Amino acid sequence: MERFTYKRSEKLKSRKQIELLFIKKQSISIYPIRISYLQVNEEIEANSLKVGVGTSKRNFKKAIDRNRVKRLLRESYRLYKLPLHKIVQEKNIHLIVFFHYYSRNILSQTELHKKMELGINKIVALLHEPLA
Template structure:
């Protein structure tokens, strides 16, 4: 698995996002929360991932977009390490749930913890 985050791996389907939040399971590593759902994709990708942050917590779009960029970059750098041994397909949504701003180092540490917890949960099943 490469260190890229191509368009086909991005979660864009509104129906799938709605299903993800209604039927999906959740894990947390504050300030990050991941909602995941085992599913099959028509384009045979292994993961489709989206990132989000609350407009309630960050009024300025500049702040929201910066946090989403940090989340995407951290996911992109760490996904190859944690997802190489997983064979099923999953839809993932990573949420930033804190009210405070952040920097890349702290997001990266928490993303590693979150992905580690996810890979352990998935490998148990």
């Protein structure tokens, strides 16, 4: 049975890893989400996939709005993460992913779910490609 969870061990919290991600990142953009990801050589603790979400204070002045956007991002990731987990386990790679919401208005939950599914499928397709 597949479980749709977002465990604590899966959350990206390490300042070092976040800085490394934003220095050496590869990113794709599916409006209104920019997905930054980085394949790391060293093992990332027990879990081989770390995920973070965020939005800017410039776009959402009120904390309640920023928190809502982050909650929606986490929820949509939780529902559509299985293909990403499968490829990480199959290829035995370590991956850091960050979902950044960059629009000034909040999409509905169903629209955001569609965008997240597209983004995750795009990352999976990129990871399937052989390295040049």
